[in-house]
Structures are given as C-alpha cells and as structure tokens.
C-alpha cells in the first residue's frame with residue numbers, strides 16, 4: 001500500500017496556511033469590497049469547486065470572477081492528477097508574479113489538489129504565494145478575509161444571472177478505491193456524499209436560474225450513498241428526475257465495480273437521464289488491471305457494457321478512460337487494450353500516458369516505458385479511436401436526434417449537444433440558443449454531427 005500523507009491518513013482537511021507575519025491584511029483595505037480572480041485547471045470537480053468558491057466569495061461580500069487585471073486576489077484551483085497539470089499550475093503562477101508586483105497589496109492563494117498534496121511546502125517553494133487553503137473546507141479562509149475586510153463589505157452580493165444551460169452538481173467527493181496510479185484518494189480523501197434533499201435543493205436552485213441540464217459529479221459517483229437514508233445513485237437519479245423544469249440529467253465518473261443493473265434500469269426508465277455512460281476501463285488486460293488495482297477483469301467489464309447496452313435504449317453512448325505506458329506494460333498487454341477498444345467501439349476514449357504521482361502505490365515501481373514509446377502508443381490508439389468514433393458517428397446519419405442548443409458560431413450556425421453528448425450543428429437560423437430541437441443527422445465526422453431541423457422537441 002502507498003505511504004499516506006498526514007492529510008490523507010486521517011483524511012483531515014488541510015489547515016489554512018498563510019504569511020500573516022509578512023503582510024497583514026493579505027488584501028489591503030481598499031475602501032471597497034475586494035475583487036477576486038478565479039482560475040482553475042483539471043477535472044469537472046474543479047469546475048464545480050470554482051462555482052462554489054465564487055458563491056462563497058459573493059456570500060461574504062467579495063466580488064468574484066473579475067478579470068485578472070481588475071483583481072486584488074487571484075485564487076488558483078489546482079490539479080495534481082498528472083505531472084503536466086502541475087506544470088501548468090506552476091506556469092500560471094509564474095505569470096501571476098508580475099501581476100502581483102505591479103500593485104502593492106495584491107495576493108495569490110492556491111487551493112485544490114496541489115494544496116492538499118504539498119500543503120505549506122508550497123509557501124516555501126513559491127515566495128510570492130500568500131495563502132494555501134483546502135477547497136473542501138474553505139470556511140477558515142473565508143472567515144479570515146471577511147474579518148479583515150469587514151469595514152468595506154456590505155454583506156452578500158448578488159451574482160449576475162448566469163446564461164448557462166448546463167451545470168455540474170457535486171454529489172459526493174473523495175474515493176475509497178486505491179488504484180495504484182492515482183493520487184485522488186490522497187488529495188480528496190475518503191468518500192463523503194451529500195444528502196439527497198440537499199442535492200435536490202441545489203438542482204432546483206439551478207433550474208430556477210435557467211439551467212436545463214445537470215451533471216451529478218463525484219470521483220466515484222456510482223458509489224454515492226445518502227449519509228442518513230443509504231440511498232444509492234439510482235435512487236438519487238429518481239429523485240432529481242422529478243425536479244420540474246429539468247430537461248437532462250447526467251452523472252460522472254463511474255467505477256465499473258459499482259455499475260449495477262439498477263443503475264442501468266434507472267437510466268432506461270427516467271425521462272431526464274441521458275443515454276450516456278462514462279465507464280473508465282483503463283486497460284484491456286487482466287494482469288495490467290491487477291497491477292493498477294482496478295479490481296475487475298476484462299470479462300467482467302465486457303459484461304457490464306453488454307448489460308448497459310441491453311438496458312439503455314434506443315442507443316447508449318459510451319466513453320471510457322485508457323492509460324498507456326503504465327509500469328511494465330508489455331506489447332501484448334498494450335495490444336489487448338487496443339483489441340478491447342476495437343471490440344467495444346466506444347464513442348469517446350480519453351487517452352493519457354502514464355505519469356508517476358509521488359505517494360501513490362505505483363510510484364516506487366519502475367516507470368520503465370520510455371516517453372517516446374508512451375507517445376507512440378498514445379498516438380496509435382488516438383488513430384484507432386478516430387476511426388471508431390468516425391464510424392460510430394456516421395451510423396447516426398438518417399437518425400433523429402434531440403439537440404439542446406447552446407450557442408451560435410460566427411456564421412450564425414446553432415450548435416449544441418445531443419442526449420448522447422455528441423456535438424451537433426444545425427443550419428444558420430434553424431434554432432435559438434436555449435431551445436430543445438429535434439433534427440435529422442445528414443453527415444458526421446469523428447467529432448461532430450451535422451443535422452437538419454425537424455422542429456421543437458416536446
């Protein structure tokens with residue numbers, strides 16, 4: 001088992017850390033409410049954290065989501081799942097240094113997975129960094145800011161109405177699995193779920209604000225369990241499905257172990273739940289899956305896909321994650337992954353080259369696939385998947401789809417997503433953003449569908 005950091009061992013939130021001795025307050029008293037620039041990278045969970053932080057800043061009277069040049073405080077919501085995500089954060093941080101030095105009193109805070117993984121060590125490593133706090137427990141940080149700026153704060157500010165149609169709603173956080181390559185259990189802690197009622201109230205608020213499509217989020221969303229009633233994801237879907245005005249419901253990211261028949265039945269029966277399933281397989285060889293500690297076999301995974309495709313009609317769109325170049329991945333193991341991709345014909349595959357994450361169980365193992373070979377394997381599978389996606393999408397030609405129109409291109413063509421989460425384009429003037437339109441697919445590429453309108457969807 002991997003060596004756990006203190007934060008991960010007890011799954012205690014990181015204590016907020018700062019440099020009060022060097023400058024107090026961190027954002028000087030300006031005679032007005034401070035303005036906050038938020039930046040994030042990484043998974044949808046970080047998208048959702050950004051929205052939540054924006055609301056929390058607004059609640060204490062700060063003005064969130066301003067452009068960097070207008071900001072007094074920059075908050076970086078970080079990711080540590082892959083080495084290159086961390087490098088991007090350090091790159092962003094370097095860009096902020098001249099911004100901070102340009103006007104005395106500006107401050108930088110880091111939160112998200114890197115904050116938990118590196119903790120106060122970041123303050124030593126980055127002399128221009130002012131604060132590190134845990135995005136799961138931001139209250140201490142918010143209380144400190146509120147206390148410092150109380151004199152200039154008029155209480156909660158009203159965020160401008162959002163024109164977004166889709167939103168992420170976190171329903172559980174953390175992960176109890178221990179995949180050997182993954183840092184998530186160490187930086188996001190053990191699984192904790194929000195009660196069904198709280199999730200429903202959140203969705204209701206969003207729908208009242210104009211949101212029509214909601215994605216329920218969790219690192220391991222299908223191990224969701226209501227803390228008091230024990231309700232699982234299928235029951236949560238059934239509850240959220242009843243929210244009036246909600247058109248579409250999705251969920252991310254599922255673990256194959258928890259992909260149970262009741263979930264597929266709920267997907268089939270509930271009008272709002274879209275015909276889309278993201279079920280990461282990671283590899284197509286049993287020995288490789290064991291080394292990753294994925295706790296299922298390739299045959300078990302196949303059976304889940306068969307059951308899902310049988311249950312969810314008329315047509316289930318499937319996506320998955322695959323890692324290439326994991327420790328000791330042989331040519332034949334790699335070939336088995338390619339074979340599985342060809343056999344199961346996913347609509348989308350998120351491919352990544354393995355990168356070592358310190359502290360994980362796999363970290364002490366030899367990272368023995370050379371970078372050039374990882375790239376070759378990655379590019380090979382990208383080509384394989386491009387052909388599969390192209391064939392999958394071409395099979396939609398002549399079929400009817402439902403498009404939630406999100407916007408218009410510069411040449412006025414409406415675009416949006418289908419229930420299967422495919423990007424679809426309509427002819428100029430065919431539909432208004434925010435509408436639900438029926439259309440027939442006339443052509444397709446690997447990445448998008450082109451369709452002609454058939455009228456408004458019911």
Ligand code: SF4
Nearest residue numbers: 175177179182184219
């Ligand atoms: S299930 Fe996902 S989040 Fe959890 S440890 Fe495995 S890869 Fe990481």
